[in-house]
Structures are given as structure tokens and as C-alpha cells.
Amino acid sequence: MSDIHLYTAATPNGIKISILLEELGLPYKVTAINLTENTQKEPWFLEINPNGRIPALTDTFTDGKPIRLFESGSIMQYLTDRYDTEHKVSYPKGSREYYEVNNWLMWQMGGLGPMQGQLNHFNLYTPEKIEYGINRYKNETRRLYRTLETQLKSSTSGYVVGDRCTSADIACWGWVASAKWAGIDMAEFPVLHQWVERLLKRPGLEKGRHVPSKDIYEALQNITEEQKEAAAVGTRKWIQDGMKEDAK
Known part of the structure; x- marks a missing residue:
């Protein structure tokens, strides 16, 4: 229990x-x-x-x-x-698929999340725009999106690994679903966009994405650059204050 x-x-x-x-x-x-x-x-x-x-x-x-x-x-x-003893969203430990899920989970942890997070930082939260930083992290995030899109193109199930939704899909979903906030155009990644939308039909994902508060995926689809800038103002100050505190 x-x-x-x-x-x-x-x-x-x-x-x-x-x-x-x-x-x-x-x-x-x-x-x-x-x-x-x-x-x-x-x-x-x-x-x-x-x-x-x-x-x-x-x-x-x-x-x-x-x-x-x-x-x-x-x-x-x-x-x-x-x-997950029934392997609803996993594979038996020691199986090929178990380690493949770990590959993609670590890929998200070490690549997709940090790179897109840095893109958000340079695009929205720095006191001044630093084009080098924006371009560096936007291009790297796009490369990572292409990597995931290529993996999904080879999938017969529509999921990242094998025949089911796993931690690999769940870990990546929230990052890709917030592409618009990061300034990534999902028209460049149609298979990835279809994957995001398909996972929304899963009751578990649909319920879980609204914890602890309502997810803004739908609202992001029509957000303007002006609206993003306005929304980022308060967070920008908090981030800058936190960076000063962490530097002490």
C-alpha cells in the first residue's frame, strides 16, 4: 500500500x-x-x-x-x-525495452529539459536579449525535437519505446507541449505534434497534467509574443533575484 x-x-x-x-x-x-x-x-x-x-x-x-x-x-x-508490477507503463527489469526506456528518460533529463530550459531563460528571463544564447539553445532544442521525431517516425505504436506509453513519453510530453512558450514552431515537427495531441487522449495524462493546477497547453497555442513578454515579467524578477542569492 x-x-x-x-x-x-x-x-x-x-x-x-x-x-x-x-x-x-x-x-x-x-x-x-x-x-x-x-x-x-x-x-x-x-x-x-x-x-x-x-x-x-x-x-x-x-x-x-x-x-x-x-x-x-x-x-x-x-x-x-x-x-508497476503489471507493466502498464513500463517493461520488465532487465528486458531490452526496459533499458531503451531508460535511454530516453536520461536523454530527456540530460538534454531536452536543460536545453529547452536554457532557451526559455535566454528568450524570456534575461534582463537584455542575448542573441547568441537564444540562437544556441533554440537550435539545440530543435535538434533534440528532430531526434525525438525521428524516433517516433520509426515507431509502429506511436509511442517512444515499444508498444506502450512509458516513462519515456511521460517525461518528454510536458516539455514538447510547451514548445510555443519556448518559441519553437511545431509546424516543423508534425509527427511530434501528433504525438502530443494523441497523448492528450489518455485519461491518466489528461488528469495528471492538471496537478497541482490547470495546465495551459491549450492557452499556449494562441499566445502572442506580447502576451508571453507580459507573463514573463514577474518571473524574470524572481529568477534574477534567485540567481543573485545563489551566487552568494
């Missing part, structure tokens, strides 16, 4: 875990973390994740004692290894 408590926010990394929990049909508690108020830097949260980032998760381990999990990929591996 799980005793899962998820600490999260409405970000591409945050919704990975709530989507996976919903796909697995697991009961869980949620604490919404207000990033702009730096709740993730408070001592009680640092006891769960010493890195001061979301998502984080606690559970009762098999020995009856609490266990803490942080880093979204680590949390996803824990949940599938421990709870």
Missing part, C-alpha cells in the same frame, strides 16, 4: 510525476510548492530535497520507514520499479 506524498508545481518536470501516478492509478497526496515565494528553499522542504527543486516525493518504504525521492527521473524509476 502506498503512502505517496508529492511536492510539485505546474512545470514540465512537475507534471511528469502526477501524470505517472495517474497512469498507474496510485493514490497520492499533493502539496503545491509556490516557487515564486521560494517555498522550495525552506528548511522543511530541503529535508526532502536538499537541492531545493521540484518535484520531490515521500513514501513509506518496504521496511516501514519513510523514503525521500528527488530528481524527476529518479522518482519515475522508483514508482515504476516498485508499483
Whole structure:
């Protein structure tokens, strides 16, 4: 029996875990973390994740004692290894597909997320526009999108690995779904766009993407550059203040 408590926010990394929990049909508690108020830097949260980032998760381990999990990929591996005994969204440990899912999960963690995150930073959150940074990270994000699109083109199921939706799909979905925010034109990636839309039809993903607050995928599709700029103003100050604090 799980005793899962998820600490999260409405970000591409945050919704990975709530989507996976919903796909697995697991009961869980949620604490919404207000990033702009730096709740993730408070001592009680640092006891769960010493890195001061979301998502984080606690559970009762098999020995009856609490266990803490942080880093979204680590949390996803824990949940599938421990709870997906029927392999609804995973493959048996040791199988070829198990390691292929890990390939794409690590690819997202080490590539897609960081590169698109840096694109967001240089495109929206720096005090002044730095074209080199914008171009560097936009081109790298587009390259990564092409990599994922190529993988999906070779898939007979429409999923990243094998015949089912897995952590590989779930981990990537929130990032690709927020392409418009990053300034990526999905017309360049029609197969990837179809994959995003197809996954929206999954009840688990549809429910999980709205935890802890409503997902803005639909609203993003028609957002203008002026609206993005207006929405980024408050976040820009918070990010710049945080960078100064972290530099101390």
C-alpha cells in the first residue's frame, strides 16, 4: 500500500510525476510548492530535497520507514520499479525495452529539459536579449525535437519505446507541449505534434497534467509574443533575484 506524498508545481518536470501516478492509478497526496515565494528553499522542504527543486516525493518504504525521492527521473524509476508490477507503463527489469526506456528518460533529463530550459531563460528571463544564447539553445532544442521525431517516425505504436506509453513519453510530453512558450514552431515537427495531441487522449495524462493546477497547453497555442513578454515579467524578477542569492 502506498503512502505517496508529492511536492510539485505546474512545470514540465512537475507534471511528469502526477501524470505517472495517474497512469498507474496510485493514490497520492499533493502539496503545491509556490516557487515564486521560494517555498522550495525552506528548511522543511530541503529535508526532502536538499537541492531545493521540484518535484520531490515521500513514501513509506518496504521496511516501514519513510523514503525521500528527488530528481524527476529518479522518482519515475522508483514508482515504476516498485508499483508497476503489471507493466502498464513500463517493461520488465532487465528486458531490452526496459533499458531503451531508460535511454530516453536520461536523454530527456540530460538534454531536452536543460536545453529547452536554457532557451526559455535566454528568450524570456534575461534582463537584455542575448542573441547568441537564444540562437544556441533554440537550435539545440530543435535538434533534440528532430531526434525525438525521428524516433517516433520509426515507431509502429506511436509511442517512444515499444508498444506502450512509458516513462519515456511521460517525461518528454510536458516539455514538447510547451514548445510555443519556448518559441519553437511545431509546424516543423508534425509527427511530434501528433504525438502530443494523441497523448492528450489518455485519461491518466489528461488528469495528471492538471496537478497541482490547470495546465495551459491549450492557452499556449494562441499566445502572442506580447502576451508571453507580459507573463514573463514577474518571473524574470524572481529568477534574477534567485540567481543573485545563489551566487552568494
